[in-house]
Amino acid sequence: MRSFDEYKDFINSHLTDLIDVAGPEASVLGExxxxxxxxxxxxxxxxxxxxxxxxxxxxxNEALPYALSLEYIHTYSLIHDDLPAMDNDDLRRGKPTNHKVYGEAMAILAGDGLLSTAAETVSEEPLRYHEDPQKMYSHLKAAHEIISRAGAHGMIAGQTADILGERMVPTPELIRFIELHKTADLITAPVRAGLMIAGAEDETLDRFTSYAIDIGVAFQILDDILDIEGDPALLGKTLGKDAEQGKCNYAYVHGMPAxxxxxxxLTSEAKEALSVYGDDAAFFTALADSLETRNN
Known part of the structure; x- marks a missing residue:
């Protein structure tokens, strides 16, 4: 397997391959x-x-269109998250947020454009394999995995609970729901979709699903921690937004030590789920370890 940076470079080299708009009249949308x-x-x-x-x-190479679609979905969600009606952020990754550059209306449309491009891509890709029904079925399962976990039963449900939670007393159940859906669903989707495209066996899917859920929840808790004690220069965003908006932040509710x-x-449990694969799963166990030392 390749290193994280090798995969990342491959993705970045194709990042905007699927971005296309109807004509010059809509060029600002593509921009x-x-x-x-x-x-x-x-x-x-x-x-x-x-x-x-x-x-x-x-x-x-078969998996690339799905990988790009996931990044488009993630990016659209960040554009909309940053809007004044939601998290009201001026900075994202150290740069002005989309609506600060293009205005709120165009930011909404840019997010819509990214989401619809992703949906178009993952619904079209399986059709390329119509002469191989088994492969086409594997790709259809991957497409469904991505779209369903990004939707009203997944990420959007979590975001809804996150917003409504600002006006509620945080409970462990509410925090867990937000962790599982707002964040973990869009970590679980790529892991499962990648395995499905490759035709992995059910046992492998089950083990990696457990891993991905743990990593996804851990990622949200890390985000909660960094909102309190992170470095704004490294994070590229303002600290303390969760407290300001009354968000259900795990560290605020349970305390930083907890x-x-x-x-x-969670990271230990994630690694244990893949322990049967030994060094073959080193990429994934190293990623789990990195969450405990990340500062952005």
């Missing part, structure tokens, strides 16, 4: 879509998809 894609990012989700696919013996303990428990 706004590309702006938020190109300001940087870890590319964690598409990297996970490619790595999972390659782990199971698949071809990352948050760090839970982060450690």
């Amino acid at each position: 706004a879509m590309r702006y938020s894609l190109e300001v940087g990012g870890k590319r964690l989700r598409p990297v996970l998809l490619l790595a999972a696919c390659e782990f199971a013996g698949g071809d990352i 948050a760090k303990e839970e982060l450690h428990r």
Whole structure:
């Protein structure tokens, strides 16, 4: 398998390949879509998809359109999150947010454009394999995995709970719901989709699903921790937004020591899920370890 940076470079070299608009009259839409894609990012989700696919013996070139679609979905969600009606952020990755550059209306349309491009791509890709029904079915499952976990039963449900939670007393159940859906669903989707494209067995899917859920929840708890004690220069955004908006932040509710303990428990549990693969799963266990030392 390749390194994280090798996967990331591969994704970045194709990042805007699928961005296309109807004509010069809509050129600013394409510009706004590309702006938020190109300001940087870890590319964690598409990297996970490619790595999972390659782990199971698949071809990352086949998986690339799905990986790009996931990054488009993630980016659209950030554009909309940053809007005044939601999180009201002026900075994203150290740069002005989309609506600060293009205005609120165009930012909404840029997000819509990224989401619809992703949906168009993942619905079209399986049709390329119509002469191989088994492969086409594997690709259809991957497409459904991505779209369903990004929608009203997944990420959007989590975002809804996150917004409504600002006016509610935070409970462990509400915090868990937000962790699972707002964040973990879009970590689980790429792992499962990558394995599906490669035709992985059910046992592998089950083990990696457990891993991905743990990593996804850990990622949200890390984000909660960094909102309190992170470095704004490294994060590229303002600290303390969760407290300002009354968000259901794990560290605020349970305390910083408990948050760090839970982060450690989740990363350990994630690694244990893949322990049967030994060094073959080193890419994924190293990623789990990195969450305990990340500062952005």
